[in-house]
Amino acid sequence: MTPQSSHISTDALQIETNAPISTWFRIGGRADRLARPETQAQLAQCLELDPDLKVLGDGANLLVHEAGVDHLVVSMQTGGFKNIEIDDASGLVYAGAGVALPRLISQTVNAGLSGLQGLAGFPATIGGACIMNAGGKFGSIGNHIVEIHAMDRAGRMHNLKASEIEFGYRHSGLNHLLVCSAVFQLQKGDIAELKSELADCMAYKAASQPMNEKSAGCAFKNPTLTDSVQGIGKSGDRVGAGMIIDRAGCKGMTFGGATVSNLHANFITTTTDAKASDVVTLMNQVRTKVQDAFGVTLENEVVIWSRDPETSS
Ligand SMILES: Cc1cc2nc3c(=O)[nH]c(=O)nc-3n(C[C@H](O)[C@H](O)[C@H](O)COP(=O)(O)OP(=O)(O)OC[C@H]3O[C@@H](n4cnc5c(N)ncnc54)[C@H](O)[C@@H]3O)c2cc1C
Numbered sequence: 001m002t003p004q005s006s007h008i009s010t011d012a013l014q015i016e017t018n019a020p021i022s023t024w025f026r027i028g029g030r031a032d033r034l035a036r037p038e039t040q041a042q043l044a045q046c047l048e049l050d051p052d053l054k055v056l057g058d059g060a061n062l063l064v065h066e067a068g069v070d071h072l073v074v075s076m077q078t079g080g081f082k083n084i085e086i087d088d089a090s091g092l093v094y095a096g097a098g099v100a101l102p103r104l105i106s107q108t109v110n111a112g113l114s115g116l117q118g119l120a121g122f123p124a125t126i127g128g129a130c131i132m133n134a135g136g137k138f139g140s141i142g143n144h145i146v147e148i149h150a151m152d153r154a155g156r157m158h159n160l161k162a163s164e165i166e167f168g169y170r171h172s173g174l175n176h177l178l179v180c181s182a183v184f185q186l187q188k189g190d191i192a193e194l195k196s197e198l199a200d201c202m203a204y205k206a207a208s209q210p211m212n213e214k215s216a217g218c219a220f221k222n223p224t225l226t227d228s229v230q231g232i233g234k235s236g237d238r239v240g241a242g243m244i245i246d247r248a249g250c251k252g253m254t255f256g257g258a259t260v261s262n263l264h265a266n267f268i269t270t271t272t273d274a275k276a277s278d279v280v281t282l283m284n285q286v287r288t289k290v291q292d293a294f295g296v297t298l299e300n301e302v303v304i305w306s307r308d309p310e311t312s313s
Contacts, residue, residue, distance in 0.1 A: 013042045015049075021073060021305075023059030024123060026214045027257075028276045029068030038079020040180060044155035046074050047178075051153045054305060055178055057128025058100065061216050065276045065306030074178075076127060081180065086111050092146070093184040097127030101134070101141075109198055114189030115144045117198040121205030122217060127179040132301075133172045138201055142167030144184045150177035169238065170221050170301055210261045213269040219283055220245070220266055220298040229294050241298060242266035245286055248293040255282040280304065280311075 019034035033050075037043040046053055050072035056062070057076075081098035088111055095104050101124040105116045118138025119129070128134070133142045145167075148160045153176065166173035205211055220241040225233050232247065233239045245251070245265040253260045257274025260282065261267040268279055287298045306312045 013037060013045050015072075019073070021056060021059065021062075021064050021069065023062045023064060024214060024216055025059075025063055025270050025274075025276070025279065026272065027066075027270055027274050027279075028062075028064030029066045031069050031073035032071075034073045034075065036075050036078045038081070040080075040151065040157065042079075043074070043076070043151055043178060043180070046072060047151070047153060047155050055127065057097075057125035057131075058123045060123040061128065061132055061134075061301065061303055063216060063276050063279055063302050063304045065280075065304070065308075065311070067307050069305050070307050076178075076180075077125060081127075083181075086113070088113070091186040091188060093186055094181060095126045095184070096181045097125060097130075097179045099126045100124070101126060101129050105198065108184075108186055109194045110191065112189055112191045112194070113186035114194055115184065115186035116141075117194050118201055120198045120201040121211070126182055130179050130182055131172055131174055132170055133167050134170070137204065140167065140169075142172065144186060145182055146185045147183040148174065148179055149181045149183075150174060150179045152177055209264045210267050210269055213261070213267075214271075215261070215267045215269045216302045218242070218266040218301045219268045219279075219286075221301045223296050223298060225296065227295065229296065232294060232296075240266070241301075244290055244294060244296060245298075248286075248289045250286045250289055253282065253285065255285060258282040260286060276304075276306075 016034045019031045021031050035046050037046055053072040053074050055074050077098035081096040083096045084099055085094040091113055093108055105120050108116050119135055124134050129141045130148055133140050135141055145162050150158050222238050222241045224238045225235050228234045242265045250260045251262050251265045256278030257271035258278040259269050261269050268282055290296055290298055304313050
């Protein structure tokens with residue numbers, strides 16, 4: 001399957017100034033410039049304007065500093081980047097980078113295709129999910145990918161086979177590229193069973209994570225222990241960041257409008273008057289408590305954008 005070409009003129013590219021950046025924290029600063037390309041040609045135009053541009057997915061893993069972002073921000077949730085093609089016979093599914101993952105899951109489940117239903121219950125675009133290799137207890141998106149179509153910062157397209165992509169735990173190694181679309185290989189399944197698995201997955205998420213509060217999901221990656229830690233795990237084990245944050249006594253910790261969730265300690269939730277810097281400060285406090293208690297260094301899972309390259313990820 002190849003990406004569909006679109007017929008919209010490249011001249012139609014509009015640049016918004018001082019544009020809000022929508023994130024699931026529902027806080028944070030604005031973009032000096034924001035573009036919504038609808039085609040690969042328009043995306044290449046964006047790169048000519050700013051080769052270091054930042055791609056916004058659904059903002060579900062993103063914290064934007066209150067001072068905003070000076071790089072061009074590109075939202076790919078428009079035009080040809082929202083296309084889905086499902087080939088029922090082969091189980092091959094094409095999805096543009098801007099397609100909402102929950103929409104793709106629902107369409108493939110309704111088509112009787114198995115694979116993506118275990119990724120239900122969290123917000124993402126296909127582009128953001130591929131970059132983060134999003135997933136959880138029931139697998140990761142990379143397990144189902146055949147190919148990713150991505151643009152490099154010089155505007156050249158690359159078709160990357162799954163074997164050429166370094167999918168790992170919340171890692172794809174693709175962060176330098178702009179994901180335009182992905183092809184999935186799914187298997188035939190029974191629609192009623194798939195719907196039931198999807199419902200189980202949603203119920204698990206709802207019971208174990210604060211899904212109705214404002215957050216970016218897990219703040220930190222689950223760490224791999226470099227030394228055995230009594231009561232936590234052996235050297236080489238990947239352990240739950242939530243468990244270790246809880247054991248360090250951080251549940252319920254608050255700074256400004258940011259709180260460590262009592263339901264899942266790896267979720268930091270925000271009030272509407274929170275500042276992005278409250279979240280950063282609280283994350284630093286949690287990191288210090290975990291380091292002091294267990295000698296374990298927590299790495300951010302949440303991506304942070306700011307004007308300062310030192311604090312941007
Ligand atoms: C309530 C809640 C629950 C969550 N639960 C989970 C979970 O169970 N498992 C999990 O893995 N995650 C979870 N998350 C986090 C989030 O859903 C995932 O990380 C998701 O993949 C982010 O996708 P996004 O489109 O929102 O990306 P964004 O947050 O918009 O961006 C994340 C990163 O991807 C980059 N990016 C986005 N699109 C592209 C593109 N097309 N090309 C290049 N780079 C791109 C951005 O520049 C940024 O660096 C949860 C979040 C919330 C709010």
